[in-house]
Amino acid sequence: MADKKKIILTGDRPNGRLHVGHYVGSLKRRVELQESGEFDQIFIMIADAQALTDNADNPAKIRDNIMEVALDYLSVGIDPEKSTIFVQSHVSELTELSFYYMNLVTVSRLQRNPTVKSEIQMRNFETSIPVGFFTYPISQAADITAFQATIVPVGEDQAPMLEQTREIVHKFNSVYGETLTEPQILLPENAACLRLPGTDGKAKMSKSLGNCIYLSESEEDVRKKVMSMYTDPDHIRIQDPGKLEGNTVFTYLDAFSNDGHFAEYLPEYANLDELKEHYKRGGLGDVKVKKFLNSVIQEELSPIRAKRAEYEKNIERVYEILKNGSRTAKEKAAQTLCEVKHAMKIDYFDDAAFLAEQKEKF
């Protein structure tokens, strides 16, 4: 069995720049975990190979976003001295592991994976599902197990992937002997952070809907998006009572604000509960709430923006971070692949017993 180190692996598809949903759902937590000093190793992966499973005809899009995502990581505080940032396609061991894991998963099990199911619908794949896309949960299991990850901090949508990974780990270990580490999912504690809606109130943030606030966005663009956020459509006059359910501005406040923000920007209220009560009663206008939210979000995003600007001036350094990180990641994955091959008894040329056996036999 592998050692009992505490290891984190997580990552994102480079389909686009990362937004505040990624931030509250996972990035912020990663930095906290990194700073906790509790982990022996932290791997953060730019999942370009996975992104290609449904973008095979558009590799330029993925290529364009490698550096964007790397900059997003670095600007939120992922520290290359403490965490290894790497590019998935440059760790070929992951592909090799996936191929062996494919023997341990049935087609019907993949068809039942809720994330795969909903993505198939979303992309209108239905009868023309690319095999690579269909099997991406298996490749995700390879990503996680290659690093013997114990903790995988992700958003709620990734829970079925973790479940599938754990099944593969069990199956592998029971067929070939204890080799792989069973990972635990780590979800955000705050419910609003589990799935932050788009600024238009739609459940999903997506580039094509134009309803995301990106980490790299300018102060003015963020302000515009906050000021045009979806609220309660029936809250027409200030004195009308307002609804909190489905009110995006309040969902964002749930995700971003704390009592300190009230003391600083809106001292008439002690905390979010008081603000909510007033809104429900009537007499509190949307603009005032939005302005407060804007202050809160800008406070969070402005150091991120500043750090990004620094790194943007030194892209060569970012390139080196990715290149070195990918090398470190490859070494770790190669070690696991060796253990996997040994467990599967296909390590013929590293196993002295193999030649001896064959000599005996012939």
Ligand code: TRP
């Ligand atoms: N599926 C994740 C996403 O959609 C990216 C990802 C790939 C990942 N492999 C992973 C996340 C392994 C956590 C662990 O963004």
